[in-house]
Amino acid sequence: MAVLTEAELIEIRRQLHQIPELALQETETHAYLLSVIKQMKQDYLKIREVAELPTALLVLVKGSKAKRTIGYRADIDALPVDEATGLPYASKHPGVMHACGHDIHMTVALGVLSYFSEHQPSDNLLFFFQPAEESESGGMKAYQLGLFTGEWHVDEFYGLHDNPSLPAGAIGCRNGTLFAGTTEVNIDIKGQGGHAAFPQLSKDAVVAAAALIMQVQTIISRSIDPIQSGVITLGKISAGHIRNVIADSARIEGTIRGLTQSMIEEIDQRLREICRGIEISFGVKVKLELNQGGYWPVENDPDLTRNFINYMKQAAGVNYVETEPAMTGEDFGYLLAQIPGTMFWLGIEDDAPLHSASLTPKESAINSGIKAIVGFLEYRMTED
Numbered sequence: 001m002a003v004l005t006e007a008e009l010i011e012i013r014r015q016l017h018q019i020p021e022l023a024l025q026e027t028e029t030h031a032y033l034l035s036v037i038k039q040m041k042q043d044y045l046k047i048r049e050v051a052e053l054p055t056a057l058l059v060l061v062k063g064s065k066a067k068r069t070i071g072y073r074a075d076i077d078a079l080p081v082d083e084a085t086g087l088p089y090a091s092k093h094p095g096v097m098h099a100c101g102h103d104i105h106m107t108v109a110l111g112v113l114s115y116f117s118e119h120q121p122s123d124n125l126l127f128f129f130q131p132a133e134e135s136e137s138g139g140m141k142a143y144q145l146g147l148f149t150g151e152w153h154v155d156e157f158y159g160l161h162d163n164p165s166l167p168a169g170a171i172g173c174r175n176g177t178l179f180a181g182t183t184e185v186n187i188d189i190k191g192q193g194g195h196a197a198f199p200q201l202s203k204d205a206v207v208a209a210a211a212l213i214m215q216v217q218t219i220i221s222r223s224i225d226p227i228q229s230g231v232i233t234l235g236k237i238s239a240g241h242i243r244n245v246i247a248d249s250a251r252i253e254g255t256i257r258g259l260t261q262s263m264i265e266e267i268d269q270r271l272r273e274i275c276r277g278i279e280i281s282f283g284v285k286v287k288l289e290l291n292q293g294g295y296w297p298v299e300n301d302p303d304l305t306r307n308f309i310n311y312m313k314q315a316a317g318v319n320y321v322e323t324e325p326a327m328t329g330e331d332f333g334y335l336l337a338q339i340p341g342t343m344f345w346l347g348i349e350d351d352a353p354l355h356s357a358s359l360t361p362k363e364s365a366i367n368s369g370i371k372a373i374v375g376f377l378e379y380r381m382t383e384d
């Protein structure tokens with residue numbers, strides 16, 4: 001196979017878009033990626049599958065006179081979102097969609113890999129197709145399994161996220177914190193059920209949940225320095241069985257975001273205190289689970305990122321945009337805390353935001369992204 005053309009890449013993206021899979025279940029996606037990679041020229045490639053993380057895929061491109069190994073990561077999982085785009089190539093998996101654009105991430109990575117499968121790089125390149133970014137901490141799992149050791153050691157890591165608010169193909173970045181750290185929140189309230197007519201004989205889990213939700217929303221406005229940024233979103237609540245029975249339990253699921261680790265820990269602590277207060281005031285039991293996993297703030301390495309930005313600013317054909325930190329989370333933050341590197345945005349220009357059922361990335365972003373990344377990697381490999 002020659003280097004993948006723009007038309008072939010768009011077709012690949014559409015195939016991937018039709019087979020979205022949730023975190024750690026990306027078997028069809030894994031098989032598809034493998035089939036595309038196996039059609040590339042294999043002379044410089046070494047493919048690795050991992051029994052302990054079966055949907056992950058690593059591909060090493062052997063450099064001709066390697067001074068280092070440069071890692072490039074693309075996440076491969078999708079979201080439990082019912083696609084509403086009406087596109088002819090919409091998801092074939094009901095209730096699951098590439099609503100965060102990981103189909104674009106994979107396609108860009110395949111495009112860059114395809115280029116270097118035909119043009120041997122001087123440094124080693126390691127492509128990491130990572131499962132479980134949206135949940136389940138795939139990046140942290142991979143690192144803790146020792147995937148980046150020995151021959152597969154990575155000296156510096158790069159990865160992108162698509163961004164609907166940037167023009168198609170634009171590269172966005174900043175030095176310092178790019179994305180927030182996040183903590184997943186699960187709250188189980190156990191009360192006592194009873195007849196709707198006799199609330200005094202019950203412990204109403206719905207009322208306790210309502211009070212808890214309203215109190216939690218005061219953390220940001222009343223416990224956090226207004227100059228600092230934090231977000232608490234409780235995106236899911238379930239409770240009760242029928243209108244005239246007082247609910248005996250309620251479950252709330254959400255996410256906390258902060259641009260620094262200390263901010264996240266401060267919010268976590270206030271949440272614990274509010275849960276204790278709800279127990280006392282409503283006579284219920286509240287079980288709080290906080291799970292940060294690998295979703296650490298994405299901290300770009302100062303030197304590597306300065307270099308990346310300087311390259312992108314002057315590269316012909318690259319529309320570089322300096323961006324603000326975002327409250328989105330990314331488990332690439334964990335990898336960047338272990339291995340220096342840079343995360344950046346790729347503009348996909350859409351009115352719909354990430355995680356929307358109507359997200360429709362502009363596909364021209366794929367080719368622009370590949371050109372910018374190939375150019376940067378070739379430049380980086382000329383440096384000592």
Ligand SMILES: CC(=O)N[C@@H](CCC[C@H](N)C(=O)O)C(=O)O
Pocket residue numbers: 100133134135136161182183184254255256295327328329330331354
């Ligand atoms: C880019 C993006 O949208 N990432 C996700 C990451 C999820 C983090 C974690 N599972 C959580 O929900 O706290 C995001 O929602 O920002």
